[in-house]
Amino acid sequence: MLKSIDRPTLIASSFIVIILLAGTVYTVITQGNATFIEPAYLLQQLKIAAFLGIVAAGMMMVILLGHIDLSVAWTIAASAMLATAVGGAWAIPVGLGVGLAVGLVNGIGVAFLRVPAMIFTLGVNAVLRGLMVMLTGGFAPQADATKFMIWLATGRPLGIANSVLVWAVISAALVFMLTRTPFGRYIYAVGNREAATYLSGINTRLVLIGSFVICSMCAALAGLLIAGYSSKAFQAMGDAYLLPAIAAVVVGGTNILGGQGRYSGTIVGTILIVLLQSVLSVAQMPEAGRQVIYGLVIIVMLLVYGRGSVVRA
Amino acid sequence: MNNLRLRFSQNTGLWLGVALFVALYVFYSTLHPKGWSVDLLVQNSNESFALIMVSMAQTVPVITGGIDLSVGPMMTMVNCLASVLVSGSPLAIVLGILACLAAGALAGFVNGCIVVFGRIQPIIVTLATGAIYIGISLFLRPSPGGKIDDNLSWVATNALAEMDSTFHWFAGGAPTWFSHGPGRLPVPIVLIVLIVLLVWIPFRNTVTGRGCYAVGSAEGAAYMSGLRIGRSKIAAYTIGGLFAAFGGVYLALQTGSGNADIPQAGAYTLNSIAAVVVGGTSLFGGNGGAVGSVFGALVLRAISFCFRVVDSNGPFGFLGNPLLQPIFEGVILLLAVSLGAARVFRVKNRLSLFT
Numbered sequence: 001m002l003k004s005i006d007r008p009t010l011i012a013s014s015f016i017v018i019i020l021l022a023g024t025v026y027t028v029i030t031q032g033n034a035t036f037i038e039p040a041y042l043l044q045q046l047k048i049a050a051f052l053g054i055v056a057a058g059m060m061m062v063i064l065l066g067h068i069d070l071s072v073a074w075t076i077a078a079s080a081m082l083a084t085a086v087g088g089a090w091a092i093p094v095g096l097g098v099g100l101a102v103g104l105v106n107g108i109g110v111a112f113l114r115v116p117a118m119i120f121t122l123g124v125n126a127v128l129r130g131l132m133v134m135l136t137g138g139f140a141p142q143a144d145a146t147k148f149m150i151w152l153a154t155g156r157p158l159g160i161a162n163s164v165l166v167w168a169v170i171s172a173a174l175v176f177m178l179t180r181t182p183f184g185r186y187i188y189a190v191g192n193r194e195a196a197t198y199l200s201g202i203n204t205r206l207v208l209i210g211s212f213v214i215c216s217m218c219a220a221l222a223g224l225l226i227a228g229y230s231s232k233a234f235q236a237m238g239d240a241y242l243l244p245a246i247a248a249v250v251v252g253g254t255n256i257l258g259g260q261g262r263y264s265g266t267i268v269g270t271i272l273i274v275l276l277q278s279v280l281s282v283a284q285m286p287e288a289g290r291q292v293i294y295g296l297v298i299i300v301m302l303l304v305y306g307r308g309s310v311v312r313a
Numbered sequence: 314m315n316n317l318r319l320r321f322s323q324n325t326g327l328w329l330g331v332a333l334f335v336a337l338y339v340f341y342s343t344l345h346p347k348g349w350s351v352d353l354l355v356q357n358s359n360e361s362f363a364l365i366m367v368s369m370a371q372t373v374p375v376i377t378g379g380i381d382l383s384v385g386p387m388m389t390m391v392n393c394l395a396s397v398l399v400s401g402s403p404l405a406i407v408l409g410i411l412a413c414l415a416a417g418a419l420a421g422f423v424n425g426c427i428v429v430f431g432r433i434q435p436i437i438v439t440l441a442t443g444a445i446y447i448g449i450s451l452f453l454r455p456s457p458g459g460k461i462d463d464n465l466s467w468v469a470t471n472a473l474a475e476m477d478s479t480f481h482w483f484a485g486g487a488p489t490w491f492s493h494g495p496g497r498l499p500v501p502i503v504l505i506v507l508i509v510l511l512v513w514i515p516f517r518n519t520v521t522g523r524g525c526y527a528v529g530s531a532e533g534a535a536y537m538s539g540l541r542i543g544r545s546k547i548a549a550y551t552i553g554g555l556f557a558a559f560g561g562v563y564l565a566l567q568t569g570s571g572n573a574d575i576p577q578a579g580a581y582t583l584n585s586i587a588a589v590v591v592g593g594t595s596l597f598g599g600n601g602g603a604v605g606s607v608f609g610a611l612v613l614r615a616i617s618f619c620f621r622v623v624d625s626n627g628p629f630g631f632l633g634n635p636l637l638q639p640i641f642e643g644v645i646l647l648l649a650v651s652l653g654a655a656r657v658f659r660v661k662n663r664l665s666l667f668t
Contacts, residue, residue, distance in 0.1 A: 068436075070583070113654035114666050116596045118380070122583055123647030130640025137636055195667035239576070243440055256434045288455070291448030298441035299427060307432040311532050311542065 008253025008305045012268040015301065016275055023279040036279060043160065049274040050167040051222050051229070053267060055241045056248040057167075057174055058218025060266045061211040063249050064191045066258025067110060067117035069212065072219040072245065074128035075102045076238030079220035080227035081132055084143045091146045092224060099220025100213060102128065107209030132235070140234040145227045153228030163225050170218065175263050187211055191258030248273050251301050272297075326593020327605040329652070333591075334608050337615035344622040351472055351497045358501040359470050359567055361614040363388065365505060366560030367581045368588035368606040369513065370421075370553040375589050377549045378529040378598030379435030383424060383443035384557045384585050385578035386450070391417045391561025393450040396459025396571025399562070406462050414558045420446055421554020425547035443582070450573035457572035461565050469566040473498045501563070505607060508559060512552070513603045521548045529598025556603075588613050591649050616645055 023036040035041050055072055062069045075098065083095035102124060109120040155162045178184035186207045189197040198204045222241070227233045252269030254261025276297060280290045321328065342348035367384045374381040391413050398409030420442070427438045468476045474496035477487045487496060516522045524545030527535035535542050560581075565571055585606075586596075592609025594601025620638045631637060660666060 109651070112657070113651055114657050115651055115654055119586060119590050119596060119650045120647075122586060123643065123650050125583075126643030126646050127640060128643075130637075130643040133639045134636055195664055198664070198667065236576070239579070243444075247437075247440065250437050256437055286451075286455075288448045288451035291444045291451065293448075295441040295444035295448065298444075299431070299433070299438065302433045302437060302441075303431050306437070308434065310432070311536050 006253060006262055006265065008251075009262065009265045009268050011305055012251060012253070012265065012272050012301065015297075016268065016272050019272070019275055019279055023283065026283050035282065043164075045274055045278055046164050046271075047154075047161040048278075049270050050161070050163040051226050052241060052244055052248060052274060053167045053270040054170055054218050054222040054225070055245040056252075056266050056270050057170055057263075058215035059245045060249045060252075060254055060261065060263065061174070061187060062117070062215045063246070063254055063256060064187050064258055064261060065208060065211050066191045066194075067208070067212075068246070068256075069106060069121045069215045069219075070118060070242065071102060071106060071121040071125040071128060072215065073236075073238040073242040074125050074132065075099060075216050075219040076223035076226065076241060077233065077236065078102070078128045078132055079223035080145075080233035080237060081136060081141050083149065083224055084145050084227055084233045085135070085141055087143055087146055091149060095220050095224045096217055098223075099217035102220075103213030103216030104209065106216060107212035110212065111205040111208035136235070140232060143233075145231045145233070149224055149228035150231055151228070153225045163229070166221070166225065170221070171263065171267060174214075178263055183207070183210065188259055191255075191260070193259075244273050247298050250306065251298060253305065255306075323600075324593065324605070326595075326601065327608065328593075330592045330605055330608040330612055333649075334611045334615055337612065337619055341615060341618045341622055351499070354502075355470070355472055355499040357614070357618060358499040361611055362501040362505070362567070363560040363564045364581065364584060364588065364614060365607050365610040366508075366556050366563065367585040368592070368610040369508075369603040370556035370560070371582075371585035371589050372592070372594055372601065372603045372606040373525065373549040373553045373556075374424075374435060374439075375586075375594055375596060376529050376598055376601060377525045377546050378532065379428065379546070379549070380586070380596070381421075381424065381439045381550065381553050382436060382582055383420070383439040383446055384553065385580070385582035386443040386446035387417055387420045387554055387557040388561040388564065388581060389573055389575075389578040390420065390446040390450045390453070391558040392564045393453040393459070393571040393573055395562045395565035396461060397453060399465070399565060400460045400462045406465060410562055413562050414555060417558020417561060418551050418555040421551040421557070422547065424554065425550030428550065429543040429546050443578075447573065447575055447578060450571075450578075454571045454573045457570055457574075459565075459571040461569050463569075466566045466569055469500050469504075469563065471500060472496065473500055473503060476500065504559075504563075508556070509604060509607070512555070516548075516552055517602065521545050525549045526599055530600075584613060585610075587646055587650065612649070613646070616642055 020036050024034045027033055027035050055076070059069060059072065079095040079098040082098055083091040086094045106121050106124055109115050109124070110117045151162065152166065153163050158165065178187065186197065186202050189202065190204050190207050194204055219238070223238065226237060248269035249266050250256055251272060252261070252265025252267070254265060276294065277290065280293060285293070342353065345353060347353045367388055370384045371381055394416055395409070395413045398412055399406055424439055424442050427433060427442065428435050431438065464479055468479050474487060474492050477483060477491070477496065483491070521544055524535065524540045524542065525548070527538070527540055528542050528545050532542060588609035589606050590596060590609070591612050592601065592605030592607070594605055617638070620641065657666065
């Protein structure tokens with residue numbers, strides 16, 4: 001059993017337990033209750049983690065290729081804004097359509113024009129931001145999220161919030177894709193050595209475009225859920241998800257240079273980051289301290305298991 | 314002659330950036346009602362200084378094949394520190410500025426040490442240290458404010474002649490050769506030239522500085538050639554921190570306060586990457602330079618200047634619509650960074666694209 005769990009996942013999981021225990025000790029001493037290990041609190045955190053988890057899931061597909069997608073911030077906002085603006089039955093298809101379009105543009109830019117993903121997706125992000133300012137006049141759109149979007153994000157017909165179920169479905173699909181389909185193998189192959197993959201007769205351009213589309217569609221879906229959760233779309237609503245998503249993927253043991261990493265790590269990484277932020281804010285740590293601890297945790301975790309090899313020729 | 318041609322062909326990216334900036338700025342100055350005046354030049358150079366410094370800061374790690382996502386947070390941290398230290402007696406001010414610059418360099422040094430000794434990818438290291446530096450900024454300045462020496466703020470953001478009328482260099486007023494010659498230069502431009510000549514060029518010509526290019530071009534080969542690759546990398550991040558510190562101190566002088574503005578720090582980081590690329594430095598490392606990034610940053614700023622002067626009733630009036638500016642800026646940025654794609658259509662063997 002232990003062998004099927006890799007080292008980063010194991011260490012990150014133990015760290016989650018440590019955070020919860022330390023938080024519980026703190027609340028028992030100061031407030032006399034054990035908030036952090038109550039099921040209600042944990043389910044609430046899982047519901048919030050689902051948004052970051054879906055963004056991180058998509059981001060992982062791109063990082064596995066050795067690329068990165070900095071446009072998720074405004075993909076989230078654009079999808080949410082257009083979906084709430086259109087409303088009705090078309091809200092969800094329009095939102096996902098935004099993701100598809102952004103993913104295609106990113107993929108084509110990286111696969112055909114060979115512009116480094118970091119800078120190309122940065123440009124796409126700026127264009128998306130410009131489009132949204134043009135459409136909304138720089139204010140939060142007046143339209144509300146549709147009932148279905150609100151239900152998808154906060155409804156709980158099965159006892160667990162729907163957003164968690166959406167996250168679970170996406171995760172299952174991605175795990176199946178990564179481990180059981182040729183496309184998943186190609187993603188790892190391209191991340192390891194693109195030239196060798198190309199010479200093996202694989203259309204690496206399609207792999208790149210496919211991964212970027214998955215990433216942007218995940219971001220768009222997260223945008224729909226966040227809009228449903230807060231029942232509105234607003235400017236810059238995705239900015240708070242970009243860097244934590246990258247951190248979640250990397251803390252989960254995925255190599256930022258591509259080709260290596262397990263999906264289970266990304267889930268654990270997401271939960272770790274969400275819990276860390278939540279526990280620190282419940283413990284009334286000021287924003288300054290939270291930022292410092294957040295940065296230190298990422299560095300310490302990677303010092304433990306994310307170190308590269310020494311360059312010797 | 315051959316030498317000149319070689320130098321030109323090695324720096325096409327830089328010259329493209331310079332040409333783009335000159336074209337944009339001539340267009341802007343011609344249309345601006347106060348065009349070609351000292352006032353306008355002073356105003357524009359003030360608006361550009363911090364971005365130029367942050368872009369130079371970004372350049373050096375990029376040359377080594379890394380990246381620094383903490384340039385914006387480092388600038389913000391120094392900005393907050395300056396709002397605490399840079400006031401009081403002249404000696405206190407000088408020491409304060411030195412402490413600010415040292416703090417920036419130290420932050421960069423920490424980045425470099427984690428990258429080299431921790432062997433973690435620079436993008437992740439600086440993502441994490443960026444959060445730490447923002448945390449320190451918030452600790453120093455939980456809410457915007459602080460005090461900066463007024464005289465210093467005034468002279469740093471005006472033409473050189475103001476420096477004389479504030480500090481009385483010349484007994485009995487400035488001579489004409491000064492007030493009509495060098496006295497009309499904006500201080501920020503003088504500062505940038507000084508920083509390039511006294512910090513960047515000497516650094517680039519040392520073994521450590523050249524080592525940065527070697528590391529970015531082929532790390533293994535650089536190691537085998539006996540270069541100290543660790544030292545070069547640490548130096549690259551340290552000097553990046555120093556440049557970011559110049560930007561932070563200047564921002565404090567310009568705004569008269571310190572502000573731990575997280576969105577602003579993020580925007581500066583992202584714009585610095587764009588400026589580096591527009592200035593002709595490859596994100597894969599090994600070529601380019603900080604002078605290119607100065608012009609890259611100027612191009613980005615000049616683009617937004619240009620939208621200010623479009624006649625809103627003219628045929629291109631829609632260009633002046635403030636709601637449309639972000640999208641034009643975005644499209645121009647995307648096109649500028651896609652210019653590098655030209656090589657894709659020249660290669661004969663697709664294998665050579667997979668670098």
